Amino acid sequence: MIDARYSAIGLGLAALALAGCAGYKPMPRDPAAVAASYGARTLSLEAARAELQSLAPKVNWDGRRWDRLSLLAIAMVNNPTIVEARAKAASAARALKAARIPLAATLTLTSEYANDPGATSPWLYGATLDVPLDIGAARISRVGAAAFAARSAHYDYMEAVWSARMALRRALAARLLAEREVAISAALAQTRELQRAAAERRATAGETSRTEFARVSAEAAADSRRLTDAQARLAAADSALAAALGVPGSALQKLDASWADFDAPTAPEAATLAAAKQAAALGRADILRAASAYDQAESNLRAEVARQFPGVQIGPGYTWERGLVKLPFTLALVLPPLDLNRTAIRAAEAGRSEAGAHLEASVVQALSAVDAAMAEQGAAQAALAKVREVELPAAQKQGRQADDAFAAGEIDRAEWGASKALALQGELAALDTLRRAQEAQAALEDALRRPLDGPELAIDGAALAGANP
Numbered sequence: 001m002i003d004a005r006y007s008a009i010g011l012g013l014a015a016l017a018l019a020g021c022a023g024y025k026p027m028p029r030d031p032a033a034v035a036a037s038y039g040a041r042t043l044s045l046e047a048a049r050a051e052l053q054s055l056a057p058k059v060n061w062d063g064r065r066w067d068r069l070s071l072l073a074i075a076m077v078n079n080p081t082i083v084e085a086r087a088k089a090a091s092a093a094r095a096l097k098a099a100r101i102p103l104a105a106t107l108t109l110t111s112e113y114a115n116d117p118g119a120t121s122p123w124l125y126g127a128t129l130d131v132p133l134d135i136g137a138a139r140i141s142r143v144g145a146a147a148f149a150a151r152s153a154h155y156d157y158m159e160a161v162w163s164a165r166m167a168l169r170r171a172l173a174a175r176l177l178a179e180r181e182v183a184i185s186a187a188l189a190q191t192r193e194l195q196r197a198a199a200e201r202r203a204t205a206g207e208t209s210r211t212e213f214a215r216v217s218a219e220a221a222a223d224s225r226r227l228t229d230a231q232a233r234l235a236a237a238d239s240a241l242a243a244a245l246g247v248p249g250s251a252l253q254k255l256d257a258s259w260a261d262f263d264a265p266t267a268p269e270a271a272t273l274a275a276a277k278q279a280a281a282l283g284r285a286d287i288l289r290a291a292s293a294y295d296q297a298e299s300n301l302r303a304e305v306a307r308q309f310p311g312v313q314i315g316p317g318y319t320w321e322r323g324l325v326k327l328p329f330t331l332a333l334v335l336p337p338l339d340l341n342r343t344a345i346r347a348a349e350a351g352r353s354e355a356g357a358h359l360e361a362s363v364v365q366a367l368s369a370v371d372a373a374m375a376e377q378g379a380a381q382a383a384l385a386k387v388r389e390v391e392l393p394a395a396q397k398q399g400r401q402a403d404d405a406f407a408a409g410e411i412d413r414a415e416w417g418a419s420k421a422l423a424l425q426g427e428l429a430a431l432d433t434l435r436r437a438q439e440a441q442a443a444l445e446d447a448l449r450r451p452l453d454g455p456e457l458a459i460d461g462a463a464l465a466g467a468n469p
Contacts, residue, residue, distance in 0.1 A: 038248065039248055041078060041246070041247045041248060041251060042247065042251050043066065043074055043245070043247065043251055043252075043255065044074070044077075045063045047073070047074065047077050047078075048061070048063070048070050048073040048074050048077075049061065049063065049073075051073035051074070051076050051077055052069070052070065052073045055069070055072070055073055055076065055459050055460065056069060056455075056458040056459050056460060057460060058458060058460075059455070059458050064256075065256050065257070065258040066255060066256060066257050066258065067257070067258050067259065067260070067454075067455050068168065068169060068172065068259065068454050068455055068456060069454075069455035069456055069458065069459070070455075071168055071172065071245060071257070072164075072165055072168060072456065074245050074246075074247070075164045075165070075168055075244055075245050075246060076161070076164075077246075078245060078246030078247055079160075079164045079244065079245065079246040080246055081160045081163065081164060082157075082160050082161055082164050082246075083246075084160075085153075085156050085157040085159075085160035085161075086157055086160075088153045088156065088157070089150070089153040089154050089156070089157040091153070092146075092149045092150040092152070092153035092154075093150050093153075093154075095146050095149065095150070096143075096146040096147055096149070096150040098146075099142055099143050099145070099146035099147075100143055100146075102134045103132045103134045105129050105130060105131045105132070106129070106130040107127065107128075107129050107130075108127070108128040108129075108130070109125075109126070109127050110124070110125070110126035110127070110128070110319075111123070111124065111125055111126075112124035112126075124319070125319070126317065126319040127317060127319075128315055128316075128317035128328070128330075129315065129316055129317065130313055130314075130315045130330075130332075131313065131314050131315065131316070132311075132313050133311075133312050133313065133314065136306060138303070138306075138311065140299065140302070140303065141299060141300065141302075141303035144296060144299035144300075144303075145296065145299075145300075148292055148293070148295070148296035148299075151288075151289075151292045152289055152292060152293070155285040155286070155288050155289040155292070156285075156289070158285040159285040159286060159289075162285065162449055164244055165451075165456065166442065166445070166446050167240065167243070167244040168241070168244040168245065169442055169445075170240070170439075170442055171237055171240035171241035171243075171244050172237075172241060172257060172259065173259075173262075173435075173438045173439075173442070174233065174236070174237035174240065175234065175237035175238060175241055175257070176257070176259060176262060177237075177431060177434065177435050177438070178230055178233040178234035178237050179234060180431055181230040181233065181234075181428065181431055182227065182230045182231055182234055184424055184427050184428055184431065185223065185226050185227035185230045185428070186227055187424055188223045188226070188227070188421060188424040188425065188428070189220070189223050189224050189226075189227045191417050191420045191421050191424060192216075192219060192220035192223045192224070192417065192421055193220055194413060194417050195216055195220065195413070195414055195416075195417025195418060195420075195421065196213075196216050196217050196220040196417075197413075198412060198413035198414035198417060199212060199213045199216040199217075199414045200213055202412075202414060208414075216414070216418075219421070223421070226428075238252055259454075260454070260455075261453065261454075262438075263434065265381075265384075265434075265437045265438055265440075265441045265453075266381075266453070267377055267378065267381055267441075268452055273374060276448045276450060277367065277370045277448065279448075279450070280366055280367075280370055280447065280448045280449055280450075281363055281366060281367055283449070284366055284449045285449065286362055286366070287359075287362050287363055287366055290355070290358050290359040290362040290363075291359055293355045293358065293359070294352070294355040294356055294358075294359050296355070297348070297351045297352040297354070297355035297356075298352060300348045300351060300352075301345070301348040301349060301351070301352050303348075304341055304344045304345045304347075304348040305341075305345055305348075307336055307341045307344065308336050308340050308341045308345075309336065310333040310334055310335050310336065311333065311334030312331065312332070312333060312334075313331075313332040313333075313334070314329070314330070314331055314332075315328075315329065315330035315331070315332065316328075316329050317329065317330070366447065369446075369447040370444070370447040370448060372443075372447075373440065373443040373444035373446070373447040373448075374444060376440045376443060376444075377437075377440040377441060377443075377444050379440075380433070380436045380437040380439075380440035380441075381437060381440075383433045383436060383437075384430075384433040384434060384436070384437045387429055387430045387433045388430060388433075391426055391429060391430070392426050392427065392429070392430045394426070395422060395423045395425070395426025395427065395429075396423055396426065396427075398419055398422060398423050398426075399419065399420050399422075399423025399424070401419070402415075402416050402419030402420055402423070403416075403420075
């Protein structure tokens, strides 16, 4: 009778356990299939529009030209660093939910047979349930560690999004600048070749020295090398842009990119910069991660202090011993180390001090980076204004005068080439100062961890920061 009862109970428990179990679904990943999928990626309008709905719900993108915001939407879908960081954040969030589940109890079933003719039954049946008390410092430490991992993974995700945005911004700026540099350098190389040919004819006719011809030839060779370097920079910018977007380079062949006010990077007002600097000290993902690490160090120290005291486990049980029912109860104590955990406490205190120093260093480095970027942007803006207001107009005027003089027959091809080359070099100098200004603004945005202009200002920052990736 008892055997049948225990068998029925065991079968019932087993059936309930199996009914609530999750099944395993294999999901193999073939590197060859991943590579083939990557090679087939394109700049999908549908994917960009879908991502834009969550990034910037108020933006109505027409899909005609790709701006920085729509390209960022593509990066959010395809950039492997963002995808990996999003998966890690989701995994850490699930791990936090699992950490909040109370620790599992241990059920021990016992059975014994004794050949005692005087006993009512030769069988003994028993069950003991060991229940750890999941309370106090032990639970706080476990859940706190999982919460720290989840927060850190989320901050890493936000940092990955920002890093991809900055890589995209820099690559797009480099592409636009390189396209212009290639065009100007090609015109300069062509002008230099005309000048070199004219100088060679003059040298052959004895109208100028061979030294002058050698000088012109050297300048022509240098400008030809600059054209080659500009073409290489354009190819490198395309590669960097494709990497930031997470698509193969072939996907950019028909890219029609736009950047409003690219030629006019402006510095924000002093009050705006001051507020942004303060926000950077409080809201940068790396600083938030350092602050979270300090909180975790505090929690670790609290847990080590609590481990000076014994841990408790209770064990209610049931025993049917040959017709006699017994209800045993055990109380187990997990004793602290012999040094009352002082060594671990000192180690946790050192870890807290280290986390505090890291937090302080993160804040100071962030503020220093903002100050340095603000100074460089001011210098870059001044250089750009000087070139555009003084040097470039003078060079362009010189080029126009050379065209007029050559058309009137007042100068020959060699003199015209020299003047036109100086005018084109002035345009290249203006382009270099624009490159410096764009790099300075990118550095300032990177230090502040916020865009200063452009379509990214329409991003719903609160939704992005609070989203569960």
